[in-house]
Amino acid sequence: MSVSEYYHEKRILITGGLGFLGSNLAHKLVSFGAKVTIIDNLDPLYGGNLYNIEQIRTRVKLALGDIQDESLLVPLLSDCDIVFHFAAQVSYIDSQNIPFRDLDLNARTTMSVLEIIRKHKLPVKVVFSSSRMVIGKSNDRIVDETVPTNPLSLYAIHKLTSEKYLQMYHADFGIPVIIFRITNPYGIRQQMKHNKYSLVGWFIRMAMENETITIFGDGRQLRDYIYVEDIIEAFLLSAANPDSNGQIINLGSGYSSEFGEMVNTIVEIVGSGQVKYVDWPANYERIETGNFQVDISKLKSLTGWSPSFTLEQGIRLTYEYYKSNLSYYI
């Protein structure tokens, strides 16, 4: 069965479905004929954006509300085959200022989803977007799924807590779950309101506005940037494959670029903006994770997936999108 056949008529719930990952996933699923329901609270701090689903608005069900409200969540989970649980507080920087809220949004809601599925014995698969941040400093290792976890922010601590919940509910109650540790995601439909989430998106905006982009240090630290369409493809292939159940899976391109190379590619493609190098500020150094190179062989061997977009191609597609739509994202 092809992936598009697998998802045809499948009932899919996407929490945080008006955001970056959720809305791109919704577009793809709608094209496969899936029955997509989105729940999103449109919290102005995060990336939820009605414009993200404008072209598919009539082909998805939309619940505007907070998944902390169990009375909303129970009927939605009762009526789906797979839930992509993406609703989250998405900034590791903000997490330090709103510790209890981050706990609620990034850990407690995951427990809510799992508890509802357990209590009502719902046959629902849970796909969760975790982050490379759970690992902390890479110490220049190539990072696979077995390295020790040393989260350096509340955001990362709570993503790790959610991972542990998912693994425990899988082991104890047989709930199918998949945990993706996503590296540095970027692409279309991502908010560009501030620099606290994806620096790729933020720098594209700065270049488009002919601003100066500041690079800390020598800009040679390695990052694995992955274009959103590759991420969505990996989600869909994995969730269609029972061998992925219970697994933690790294999701990156498998190719690391220098930070400075990413910035220079943006400035070149956009055709405006400047670059300036400055020293690392003290408070960033502790949280800076060092070179990040990720081993994606588990994802590849589980699904046959491989990335389709180079960093240059991804930046070009992202820029093309924002050229026509920037005002909706800033």
Place this chain on the structure above:
Amino acid sequence: MSVSEYYHEKRILITGGLGFLGSNLAHKLVSFGAKVTIIDNLDPLYGGNLYNIEQIRTRVKLALGDIQDESLLVPLLSDCDIVFHFAAQVSYIDSQNIPFRDLDLNARTTMSVLEIIRKHKLPVKVVFSSSRMVIGKSNDRIVDETVPTNPLSLYAIHKLTSEKYLQMYHADFGIPVIIFRITNPYGIRQQMKHNKYSLVGWFIRMAMENETITIFGDGRQLRDYIYVEDIIEAFLLSAANPDSNGQIINLGSGYSSEFGEMVNTIVEIVGSGQVKYVDWPANYERIETGNFQVDISKLKSLTGWSPSFTLEQGIRLTYEYYKSNLSYYI
């Protein structure tokens, strides 16, 4: 400076101070002339017990209340040098039935303590009682502080979350913290109301009541049982030593006994009770951690501590205590 001199006149807050660890610690600190304040909510599910401090009642300050109430906690933390944060939901079995409450009691309260100290810039050291449970199955390794953590219950997940908070607040804000991963603690002043906490205490009660003690499997699984007086000694030596700040420290006897040997020692010392062997029930097997042997060399080299009580001596002291006091603990 001797340990007793170090604690003389020190202002010490003990959350959960009417419980097993907290009250034994309070007794020792009072004997050193420390200024001890206890906060405890006497939740009937846990081990908080006014009888535990009867002999020192006039020499400690007692706040009866819930540490989830920040208005109670702020003045108490503002008026102490060291907080021993022991208030917790203490049963990994119960944690599965009260998931959100376990999250609140075992993770959120730790964040509260740290946030209050951070916000008010209080010069307070935090000592936390974590558990060997954060590690999960030992896979027959000797467990030191660097082994990967794979918690198998919500109790253990939330203890791990608290550990990560403490490490982060130490690294980011310089708050001195010490995290003890305690193995299997037992001893006087521990509640014996049910079998969900310490099996040593529970079995002593059963033997005293001439009941039959059931051993799952062949009873040869290894556990590191540590007597409470040795634990308190390790707490006090470590908290007096700045080199312990920021550290995770295993706290066990360093000697592993067979489960069956522990049971037989109890029956022998108490002089009543029977032993019966049965097969493991299915639901226990997943959570059974396998042989547990713990490396305590870090604690030893940091403090010079070594355990003073063998399992037999500890069981004897515990039994002697309950012989006169059983009715207060069941």
